[in-house]
Amino acid sequence: MHVSGRKGARYLIAIFFIFTMNFFIPRAMPGDPVSNLLGEDFVSGKETLEQIRTELGLNRPLIFQYVEYWKGILSFNFGYSYHFRTRVSALLIARLKWTFLLVAPSLLLGTLVGTLAGAGAGWWDEGFRAYLVLFCFLFLYCAPPFFVSLLFLYLFSFRWGIFPLKGFYSTGQVGDILRHLFLPILVMTIFSASRNFFVMRGSVLQEKGKWYVLYARAKGLSGNQVLFRQVLKNASLPIITLFALDFGFIFSGALFVEIIFSLNGMGTLIYEAVLARDYPVLQGSFLLITLMMVLANYGSDLCYRFLDPRVRQDTSPTLKHLLGTNDIGNDIFSELIHGSRVSLLVGLLTGILSTVLGVIVGLVSGFKGGLADEVLMGMTDMVLMIPRIPLIIVLAAFVKPGFWLIAAVMGMLWWTSTARVVRSQTLQVKTMHFIQSARCLGFSTVHIIFSDLLPSVFLVVIPEFFLSVASAMISEASLSFLGLGDPSMKSWGMMINFAFRKGGFLNGMWWWYLPPGLCITFFVMSILFLSFSFEERQFLPEIGGEDVTLAD
Amino acid sequence: MSLLQIEDLQVSFETRGGTVRAVDHFSLSMPEEETLALIGETGCGKSVVANSILRLLPDNARIDGAIDFDGRNLLTCNESMMSSIRGQEIAIIFQNPSLSLNPVYSIGHQVGEPFRFHRHFSWSSALSEAQILLERMGFERPASAIRMYPFQFSGGMNQRALIATAFALKPRLVLADEPTRGLDRELADDIVRQLDMVKDRVSSLLLITHDLRLARRISKRTTVMYAGQIVELSPTSLFFENPLHPYARGLLGSLPENGFRPIPGFSPSMIHPPTGCRFHPRCSSVMKRCSSERPPLFDVRGRQVRCFLFDPS
Ligand SMILES: Nc1ncnc2c1ncn2[C@@H]1O[C@H](COP(=O)(O)OP(=O)(O)O)[C@@H](O)[C@H]1O
Numbered sequence: 001m002h003v004s005g006r007k008g009a010r011y012l013i014a015i016f017f018i019f020t021m022n023f024f025i026p027r028a029m030p031g032d033p034v035s036n037l038l039g040e041d042f043v044s045g046k047e048t049l050e051q052i053r054t055e056l057g058l059n060r061p062l063i064f065q066y067v068e069y070w071k072g073i074l075s076f077n078f079g080y081s082y083h084f085r086t087r088v089s090a091l092l093i094a095r096l097k098w099t100f101l102l103v104a105p106s107l108l109l110g111t112l113v114g115t116l117a118g119a120g121a122g123w124w125d126e127g128f129r130a131y132l133v134l135f136c137f138l139f140l141y142c143a144p145p146f147f148v149s150l151l152f153l154y155l156f157s158f159r160w161g162i163f164p165l166k167g168f169y170s171t172g173q174v175g176d177i178l179r180h181l182f183l184p185i186l187v188m189t190i191f192s193a194s195r196n197f198f199v200m201r202g203s204v205l206q207e208k209g210k211w212y213v214l215y216a217r218a219k220g221l222s223g224n225q226v227l228f229r230q231v232l233k234n235a236s237l238p239i240i241t242l243f244a245l246d247f248g249f250i251f252s253g254a255l256f257v258e259i260i261f262s263l264n265g266m267g268t269l270i271y272e273a274v275l276a277r278d279y280p281v282l283q284g285s286f287l288l289i290t291l292m293m294v295l296a297n298y299g300s301d302l303c304y305r306f307l308d309p310r311v312r313q314d315t316s317p318t319l320k321h322l323l324g325t326n327d328i329g330n331d332i333f334s335e336l337i338h339g340s341r342v343s344l345l346v347g348l349l350t351g352i353l354s355t356v357l358g359v360i361v362g363l364v365s366g367f368k369g370g371l372a373d374e375v376l377m378g379m380t381d382m383v384l385m386i387p388r389i390p391l392i393i394v395l396a397a398f399v400k401p402g403f404w405l406i407a408a409v410m411g412m413l414w415w416t417s418t419a420r421v422v423r424s425q426t427l428q429v430k431t432m433h434f435i436q437s438a439r440c441l442g443f444s445t446v447h448i449i450f451s452d453l454l455p456s457v458f459l460v461v462i463p464e465f466f467l468s469v470a471s472a473m474i475s476e477a478s479l480s481f482l483g484l485g486d487p488s489m490k491s492w493g494m495m496i497n498f499a500f501r502k503g504g505f506l507n508g509m510w511w512w513y514l515p516p517g518l519c520i521t522f523f524v525m526s527i528l529f530l531s532f533s534f535e536e537r538q539f540l541p542e543i544g545g546e547d548v549t550l551a552d
Numbered sequence: 553m554s555l556l557q558i559e560d561l562q563v564s565f566e567t568r569g570g571t572v573r574a575v576d577h578f579s580l581s582m583p584e585e586e587t588l589a590l591i592g593e594t595g596c597g598k599s600v601v602a603n604s605i606l607r608l609l610p611d612n613a614r615i616d617g618a619i620d621f622d623g624r625n626l627l628t629c630n631e632s633m634m635s636s637i638r639g640q641e642i643a644i645i646f647q648n649p650s651l652s653l654n655p656v657y658s659i660g661h662q663v664g665e666p667f668r669f670h671r672h673f674s675w676s677s678a679l680s681e682a683q684i685l686l687e688r689m690g691f692e693r694p695a696s697a698i699r700m701y702p703f704q705f706s707g708g709m710n711q712r713a714l715i716a717t718a719f720a721l722k723p724r725l726v727l728a729d730e731p732t733r734g735l736d737r738e739l740a741d742d743i744v745r746q747l748d749m750v751k752d753r754v755s756s757l758l759l760i761t762h763d764l765r766l767a768r769r770i771s772k773r774t775t776v777m778y779a780g781q782i783v784e785l786s787p788t789s790l791f792f793e794n795p796l797h798p799y800a801r802g803l804l805g806s807l808p809e810n811g812f813r814p815i816p817g818f819s820p821s822m823i824h825p826p827t828g829c830r831f832h833p834r835c836s837s838v839m840k841r842c843s844s845e846r847p848p849l850f851d852v853r854g855r856q857v858r859c860f861l862f863d864p865s
């Protein structure tokens with residue numbers, strides 16, 4: 001139990017720091033601390049300003065103000081809002097109530113529905129029904145929540161008149177409240193469910209292949225028993241992490257829903273406060289959200305500890321294991337080295353494939369022009385419009401997400417910008433004299449493209465190549481993070497996915513996720529630097545080359 | 553009457569590289585109260601045989617033949633019948649104990665599961681049964697052991713927990729798939745002692761191993777597999793005195809006490825196995841017909857061997 005005590009202390013320290021920051025920021029910012037503390041709506045004569053300054057104790061020593069600040073917080077006194085003309089604490093409580101009423105049921109319901117549906121979809125992952133469910137959730141996942149809100153509002157309230165159109169100012173019966181809250185809760189539930197669905201589905205798919213699942217069947221557990229008695233507990237661990245994250249999201253994400261359904265919750269409060277530059281309300285909300293976040297994290301931390309005995313062991317870095325170990329004792333440093341191969345290979349394969357495709361399409365359409373150009377550029381535009389990550393999610397549902405498949409699909413999608421750049425470069429070069437003379441000499445198109453055009457577009461292609469390598473590496477990481485990578489190849493993205501799923505984020509095991517994360521970042525950065533250096537140089541040889549050719 | 557009768561079992565896997573014929577015309581009969589050792593090098597199909605008995609093969613597997621257990625054909629009976637046989641009448645001990653156990657449930661929970669799911673015990677009585685089993689398996693503090701988790705145990709301790717689970721409901725047949733794999737000599741001996749001790753509690757034990765000492769020590773009959781086929785089946789004492797099949801002779805010769813002479817060559821591909829006798833490319837007494845004709849199992853004084861050296865005609 002002393003471990004959770006230590007955790008609690010850590011959270012307390014975090015709260016202390018954030019609150020202290022909150023004290024210093026308005027006092028250190030440019031401008032008059034009075035208006036920084038009271039908001040823009042506060043206007044008054046010179047006299048009252050001085051009066052208030054004394055009242056707020058702003059001319060007392062800082063340390064004294066600091067003590068007063070804490071006294072205020074501990075007695076839940078966040079000051080007075082001149083915009084709303086009421087005490088901030090009363091305002092917060094009134095608004096928080098509605099947000100809670102909206103968010104708590106949706107979050108619980110959404111987590112429940114999403115987890116169960118995701119578990120089912122992962123467990124029975126084949127057949128028409130599985131694909132249908134997957135597709136529905138994919139649609140809901142990709143649709144922005146405000147769009148869904150508007151759609152529901154239009155259908156249910158405007159067209160069919162089942163639910164009221166406007167938010168409730170009439171505080172009244174439970175039935176009335178329910179009627180008003182039904183649609184917003186539905187939207188938020190859908191939103192939360194679709195997030196949980198994908199995490200859970202990926203998680204179950206990963207767990208399904210483990211030995212303990214086979215062993216459980218060997219012991220005589222039926223399919224359902226294996227899912228509910230053995231797999232579910234393992235697979236739902238990432239849901240706890242997600243729950244803690246979602247909890248913070250409550251206040252911001254509920255904003256759209258609150259605005260559209262005109263609910264007077266925290267989201268609209270913050271929105272109005274931002275518009276009116278009402279600093280006391282903003283500060284109060286900020287502190288409240290911080291407190292909530294910390295509580296949510298502490299809660300899920302305890303949950304995690306309860307559910308997963310493994311996080312109770314020490315895996316932190318030692319001299320023997322430079323970056324520590326993971327939950328089953330694998331050395332992270334070795335994984336990192338090994339993962340570099342996978343990440344690099346995906347990047348390079350995608351880069352090469354997309355560059356080759358892009359160069360061919362660009363050269364042909366630029367040089368040939370006419371119908372070929374129309375067709376090829378039309379194709380480019382179409383491919384450009386394919387949403388990349390959703391496409392791969394759909395593909396991954398039908399075929400096992402293999403390493404080669406991911407590289408191939410990304411390569412087939414990434415070439416469009418290369419094609420465009422190459423085309424415009426070709427259009428420029430085409431008119432130059434050496435190409436004209438080559439034509440006059442009767443060289444074939446293929447010959448001209450390969451021996452005259454290719455070298456001159458080469459330099460614009462190189463930065464494009466690096467860009468696609470970099471973006472492929474990042475995309476592979478995101479896919480792996482979503483659980484759609486190749487599970488047999490532990491790339492850097494897979495390592496972060498692992499840290500997320502095994503509670504590394506929640507439990508402060510930085511050595512699980514920081515090294516792979518930093519590796520990706522620095523690697524992509526260095527690739528981009530390389531690409532920049534090529535971009536800067538790209539025009540130099542061309543000018544020289546052109547003159548020489550012309551001189552001939 | 554035999555307890556387990558495998559007739560002409562054939563298992564193949566569809567893979568990208570082609571069809572892997574993992575088990576080929578495998579027939580075997582095990583009477584009650586027998587310990588049979590199944591030996592052979594890694595990849596020859598031993599685990600596939602064990603998993604097909606319990607019908608635990610993945611979806612890409614194709615099984616043909618018949619497996620008769622106590623009057624029921626295991627390959628055709630329905631899934632709920634199969635679930636009630638698994639763990640209750642036939643139990644298995646997998647080859648990697650630490651991965652077989654679920655990381656987030658305690659040892660006691662997992663050892664007690666057979667009581668819970670087959671006998672519908674309450675959790676508390678299932679746990680106390682688990683404690684008794686662990687005590688019998690040589691755990692020093694069983695009361696605290698049932699509250700431990702797999703990651704807190706060594707591989708050897710996890711293996712003992714698996715053995716305890718397998719023998720929990722006194723099944724009629726236990727399949728032990730390389731129970732000493734990955735353990736050092738001392739631990740392996742320990743496990744063997746435990747197995748030896750508990751095996752009287754069940755009727756029959758199919759011991760899959762590539763540890764020949766272990767096979768010699770506790771089995772009555774020994775079966776040798778090579779590339780998916782049985783190549784020799786003999787009483788254990790005779791087998792170790794005088795192995796018949798050239799591959800079996802090679803296996804014994806590769807033991808440290810017999811001079812450590814490895815069999816030349818590599819295990820064959822299971823997608824395109826050699827024609828004729830599958831062992832002929834590596835065989836020291838290869839004859840002309842070995843590369844073209846497929847040898848059947850010949851009966852040699854109560855022993856069976858798949859080699860033309862023993863062709864009576
Ligand atoms: N699920 C599977 N898919 C494809 N091939 C498999 C599968 N399981 C086993 N095999 C193949 O079957 C053969 C026998 O495997 P196995 O029974 O595990 O060998 P062992 O004798 O070491 O236990 C091996 O060649 C292996 O590659």
Ligand SMILES: [Mg+2]
Binds near residue numbers: 595598600729
């Ligand atoms: Mg095996």
